[in-house]
Amino acid sequence: MVYLDNAATSKPDEECLKRAEKFLYEAYYNPSALYAEGYNIQIELREARKNILALLTSGSNYDLIFTSCGTEADNQAIFGAGRRGNVVTTLGEHSAVFSAVNELKRRGIEVRFADLNGDGSVNVESLLRLIDDKTSLVSVIHVGNETGAVNDIAKISAEVKAKNPYVCFHSDGVQAFGKIPFKLTKNIDLYSVSAHKIGGIKGVGALIKRKNLIIAPYIYGGGQEHGERSGTENVFGIKDFEYAAVKRYSAIEKYFDSVRRLNDLLWDRLDKAYFKRISPENNSPYILTVGVDGLRGETILHEADDNGVIIGTGSACASNEKKRYSRVILACGITETTADGILRFSFSPENTEKEIEFAAETLNKIVGNRKKLMA
DSSP states (O other): OEEBBBTTOOOOHHHHHHHHHHHTTTTTTTTTTHHHHHHHHHHHHHHHHHHHHHEEEEEESEEEEEEEHHHHHHHHHHHHHOOHHHHEETTTTHHHHHHHHHEEEEEEEEEEEEOOHHHHHHHHHHHHOOTTTTTTEOOSSSSSSTTBBBBBHHHHHHHHHOTTTEEEEEEOTTTTTTSSSOOOOOTEEEEEETTTTTTTTOOOOOEETTTTTOOSSSSSSSSSTTSOOOOOOOHHHHHHHHHHHHHHHHTTHHHHHHHHHHHHHHHHOOOOOOOOTOOOSSSOOOEEEETTTTSOHHHHHHHHHHTTEOOOOOOTGGGGGOOSHHHHHHHTTHHHHHHTTTEEEEOOTTTOHHHHHHHHHHHHHHHHHHHHHHO
């Protein structure tokens, strides 16, 4: 089976799981307990926090709040920082942000959506026009989960702060973390990440927060995570996240280049008579999105699965919305005919050229046969 839906989730790294296993069976103590064993677990959590922060920051200007996933991290950012005036975001956001800001709207906060460019990146001029002295929060996705378009959030956040220095700037970095070489800059206040996109397990994420920035907790209770996220910490998952992140970053540029070659190879081998490229040329190499006019992407997905190739049709989370067309793809200016046939391929450093060649051959055959039946 060839797995090309790594943007939805990735295979857990066995080496990292093995290292973290002791926190299930041996060092299983509650980190909030007062006895020595609990305190030792608290030290392990501090180590994980420090090591993950070091991957994205150059100094000690940030804190990290462990969460249950990237969605929770996004929600804490949105509901914790978007509490007054208006909130500005983009039409290209993951549903974790898009649905959260729409809930803000129902609660009486004005929400403004910036337009997208044709490649799925945010139209920066549109974004800046929406910001005024009452804007409390701006949220811009780092790497679009549906097209792989990369937003230059270092530059965008600086332009946002130049217009309103009191704005809190958040970015959903789930599809960038561990994939795009990048360091947080001073104008980025909040950044969401997730473990299971880079070889960690599901059920762990984090919200990285600029020090001295005060945001309201999203979950209340026992006051864990310095009072910023209550709930007994998933120590096994957090340590596995730490190990997977450090391992991925140890070769992030090598993986970036190798995955780019796989991305280019797949696009080169797909029949251009059938497949239309949606992803921009300078997108994240980990995502390639194409469209097939006249066919449903879901139909191709199921037949590909039957033939040994697992792919996506866009955001896995959005599949629960039961909508025929992706709102993000339509916001790029793509016609409904093409939007109906969207396919998203997302890669892992573990994929091979042989797998990519097989996937291209399989997809060319599936789509070619269906096109002939329609003729």
